[in-house]
Amino acid sequence: MLVAALASLMSSVAWAYGSSKYALYAQKSSPAFVNLIRACVAAPLFLICAIFLDSAAFVWSLAMTPHLAWLMLSALSSYVIGDVFFYMASARIGTATALAIASTYPMWASILGASILNESLHSQQWAGIISCILGIITLVYFQPSSHAHAVSLRKHIIQGAGLAFLASILWASNSYAVSQGQIKNALFLTNAIRYFSAFFILFVFYQLKDKMHLKKNAKDKTLNIKTLGIKLFPTIFVEAFLGSIFFVYGFSHGSLSQGAALSSLSPFFAVIFERFLRHRKTTYYQLLGMCFTLIGVLLIIL
Numbered sequence: 001m002l003v004a005a006l007a008s009l010m011s012s013v014a015w016a017y018g019s020s021k022y023a024l025y026a027q028k029s030s031p032a033f034v035n036l037i038r039a040c041v042a043a044p045l046f047l048i049c050a051i052f053l054d055s056a057a058f059v060w061s062l063a064m065t066p067h068l069a070w071l072m073l074s075a076l077s078s079y080v081i082g083d084v085f086f087y088m089a090s091a092r093i094g095t096a097t098a099l100a101i102a103s104t105y106p107m108w109a110s111i112l113g114a115s116i117l118n119e120s121l122h123s124q125q126w127a128g129i130i131s132c133i134l135g136i137i138t139l140v141y142f143q144p145s146s147h148a149h150a151v152s153l154r155k156h157i158i159q160g161a162g163l164a165f166l167a168s169i170l171w172a173s174n175s176y177a178v179s180q181g182q183i184k185n186a187l188f189l190t191n192a193i194r195y196f197s198a199f200f201i202l203f204v205f206y207q208l209k210d211k212m213h214l215k216k217n218a219k220d221k222t223l224n225i226k227t228l229g230i231k232l233f234p235t236i237f238v239e240a241f242l243g244s245i246f247f248v249y250g251f252s253h254g255s256l257s258q259g260a261a262l263s264s265l266s267p268f269f270a271v272i273f274e275r276f277l278r279h280r281k282t283t284y285y286q287l288l289g290m291c292f293t294l295i296g297v298l299l300i301i302l
Contacts, residue, residue, distance in 0.1 A: 014243025070181025128299025135292030
């Protein structure tokens, strides 16, 4: 259980590393296009690893099991729809406010785990989950936002808050789908299915909509799939490849509530990265949020 908790925690570290770059390029092109690039790089990596490292029996029997449906639901609720809603919310109300709303998804996942999976949660674990959520909200709500102009419009506030709330529900659905659809002892195959499902859906969306948008911006070479894929390869390898391995392992060997809470701590690690790598000053609110988060992690895993 402790190893599963650490794996979920490491997935947060990976997302903290990759999310800032994804958000930057999503503004230049589109959220769906950036997620398509992630799938283009990650899916073949997972497939190669699955062929050589996962049991071949899983590959041939998968179509006859319910795993495929759950993993396709995971891809839909995360890479295809959930992440897109989150980026759209960030453009309207700012990344900080959007994260404050969307990062409440561990609560929905915990409710699912307790009501559907009959997972028993002790009062200490509930206190830890609430403490983590409070910490995340404190961290992201009080950090400087680069989109302050967006919140001046009431229409954008309503739209952005609604999109962020939908993202939180979808991310909770992703957590539940992974806990139900993961193939034990086949981490690479599990992630290969998730990313290939996302790739096919996003590719259709790209052909129908994004391709026309990107043609209008043909002068910007960063919008080319090949160029952007090369630029983002190190980030995708750390976030999408290693991060997804940690994410699935955490949910397959631990509880839904614990995995959701610990895998949602990326804002906490983002503050640390900014403090030591970008030499940005840490505010008192951020220190308070870090304390809430650390206490919550200890309550959940101890």
